[in-house]
Amino acid sequence: MSRTATISRDTSETRISVTVDLDGTGRYDVKTGIGFLDHMLEQLSRHSLIDLTIRCDGDLHIDAHHTTEDCAIAIGQAIDRALGDRRGIMRYGTAYAPMDEALTRCAIDISGRPYLVWKSGFSQPRLGDMDTELFEHFALSLAQNAGLTLHVETLHGRNNHHIVESVFKAMARALRQAVEIDARKADAIPSTKGSLGG
Template sequence: MSYRKQRETKETAIDIRMDLNDNQASSINTGVGFLDHMLTLFSFHSGINLQINVQGDTEVDDHHTTEDIGIVLGQLLLEAIKDKQSFTRYGAFYIPMDETLARVVTDISGRPYLSFNAEFSKEKVGTFDTELVEEFFRGLVINARLTTHIDLIRGGNTHHEIEAIFKAFARSLKIALSDDGSKGVPSSKGVIE
């Protein structure tokens, strides 16, 4: 099923289409090259097709664009989760990238919480501020109502550190969203809100 959201503020104009069942190549144009790269990797490793077009105030910096994309992706994921008939709920994944090791654990809990434990080796990758990685994930996790723990266990190369986190998140989400064959809500409470 396909989901689409358009969001316009004084800082960004975002148009995202997301499809959980479409393995076509994603098209991602955020105006922030490094973020395009990370979202392309996220799409590939999660199996979620993304069509993203953004006009942002990148002449100021990349903050609004990065955070707002996280917010909209989270809102779209929440819609998709509500429509799913069956899902595993929990997912965990480790990604090694040469010297770097990242772990992400995700629970589709309905209780938004982000634990972000990553100290990056450098403040920038190219022109991209590394502190924006946490802002992106906070926007996504809170709006999708996920509980997510992101841990950079070992680092070295900043590009590898961030890439490992995006890939580990994608893989943990793919597991959590996967159909476990059971019907109904995967909670002893009978509801995930």
């Protein structure tokens, strides 16, 4: 069973194409026009083993908000579509990701009930060409569109680059666990209700 999906999103603010392969090797080809966002999405792909191709042409003459938000929406929708009915998935994933002095914990439930708990923060308003407040917004948009219950908490950290990199690596590793097929229950939807969502 192929667990791949492509999403195209075309608005007055952005034009995006996203392709994911949940059973990939962490290959990525990412071009959003925002260097720091590209760097984080490459981390997300590499450490989740989800192959990720993104092309985005956004209204960066305004700011990075629409591009960041719409990339998260499209990635979330692609993951949601690639998961299908969620049959056989592990469903839950948890990871700790250290990055030098920074440490972030992430827990994911592919529940179909989007929710974000975010406990991470930054001491500067920008990293590269990206506003640091957009990282939480990215996580929220991803959770809403992939149907994730997503908990992110940075336990330690001073360097802003290290903090956000530990966030994306923790999300990636937790996502990797959650989308994996459970060899003991590959034919079953992991819910006593018989379905995930709502």
